[in-house]
Amino acid sequence: MNPIIKSNALKLFPLRKSLLLTACCLLLLPLMQGCSPINKTGTPPAVTPEPTVLDEPGEFEVNELDGRMQNDFGTYNTTLYYPASPGTYPAIAFSPGLGAVKGYYRWVGNHLASHGYTVLLFTVPVPLTASTAQHQAGFVSAFEWLEAENGNPDSPVYGQIDLNQRGIMGHSLGGAAASRAAQSMDIDAVVALAPGAPGDLVQTIRTATTPIDLKDTIAAGLATITAPTQIQAATQDCITGDLWDAAYYQALTTESRQFVLINGGNHVSFNDAGSLANTAGQAFDCKAVVDTREHHQRLSRRYFTAWFDYFLKNDAAVAPYIFGSLAEQDLASGLVSALEFELP
Numbered sequence: 001m002n003p004i005i006k007s008n009a010l011k012l013f014p015l016r017k018s019l020l021l022t023a024c025c026l027l028l029l030p031l032m033q034g035c036s037p038i039n040k041t042g043t044p045p046a047v048t049p050e051p052t053v054l055d056e057p058g059e060f061e062v063n064e065l066d067g068r069m070q071n072d073f074g075t076y077n078t079t080l081y082y083p084a085s086p087g088t089y090p091a092i093a094f095s096p097g098l099g100a101v102k103g104y105y106r107w108v109g110n111h112l113a114s115h116g117y118t119v120l121l122f123t124v125p126v127p128l129t130a131s132t133a134q135h136q137a138g139f140v141s142a143f144e145w146l147e148a149e150n151g152n153p154d155s156p157v158y159g160q161i162d163l164n165q166r167g168i169m170g171h172s173l174g175g176a177a178a179s180r181a182a183q184s185m186d187i188d189a190v191v192a193l194a195p196g197a198p199g200d201l202v203q204t205i206r207t208a209t210t211p212i213d214l215k216d217t218i219a220a221g222l223a224t225i226t227a228p229t230q231i232q233a234a235t236q237d238c239i240t241g242d243l244w245d246a247a248y249y250q251a252l253t254t255e256s257r258q259f260v261l262i263n264g265g266n267h268v269s270f271n272d273a274g275s276l277a278n279t280a281g282q283a284f285d286c287k288a289v290v291d292t293r294e295h296h297q298r299l300s301r302r303y304f305t306a307w308f309d310y311f312l313k314n315d316a317a318v319a320p321y322i323f324g325s326l327a328e329q330d331l332a333s334g335l336v337s338a339l340e341f342e343l344p
Helices: 015-031 103-115 134-152 173-181 199-208 213-220 240-251 276-281 295-311 316-322 326-334
Strands: 062-071 074-083 091-095 118-123 161-171 189-194 229-234 257-260 338-343
Touching: 015 295, 062 103, 074 103, 074 134, 091 103, 091 173, 091 295, 103 118, 103 276, 103 295, 118 134, 134 161, 134 173, 161 173, 161 295, 173 189, 173 229, 189 295, 213 229, 213 240, 213 326, 229 240, 229 276, 229 295, 257 295, 295 316, 316 326
Parallel strands: 091 118, 091 161, 161 189, 189 229, 229 257
Antiparallel strands: 062 074, 074 118, 257 338
């Protein structure tokens, strides 16, 4: 077992307040009222992240393919981001958060495709539903859709998707769904960006006749994940909260796992800058204290690209970015406030 890179002191707000805010936002966000963000005063990092090969666009030009997929929940609109050059590329499926749509995460699809991945982003049939069920089913359908496209001679990605190397990823409620889907799917790597408390569990606890601990309920499922799992969080996140995201990490027992706390970013920093999730979500979130959204997303890209490269492409050359000297530099400089990992 590898030693944990010791984190700087985490500036976390009380778990009870975090869970109340999460429940409030998950259940009342469609009404756009009733959730007041907890005020968090953060200190911005003294430096900005220098570009690296992992957080800059990759070598491939990116094409897009819009489509649809269906299951018992209804119709999912999809966009596939894929390298324009012929080749065989690992497959990643991505789920948005509560009320969000695939177009809010173009930065994820474009970036990963430029680094040699086929990335399917989907919008669930009813985005304003706090249960993860649609999202979990969407991950299953995503790989069925990718398999069909890979075997279709008329598809632009015919024979170019490596379905033996599969990753799933999501933000907020989509991140929670990714962690739930990983408990039953055959997946090779997982990334959850600021995963939230699933609304169906929140509702179950609210209506239970005997006390139920939300954290313990989620932890029981997380302990069954075997795929390498990375949890990303942000110090200024007042929607799910960095303490909640840290609890996700602490509940994991898979041999390969990581927790990355981006200093100064907030929950909606994981959304595209011009998206409704970003503009409307500011009313529920604490203010980011980094200089630009690009600052936050550059660090996020660096860590999730390295994670997928390491576990889907078996690229040991990226290890310093997530486990070694370059990761230590990010921690020492204050770009990340916590960086913890376990490896076999």
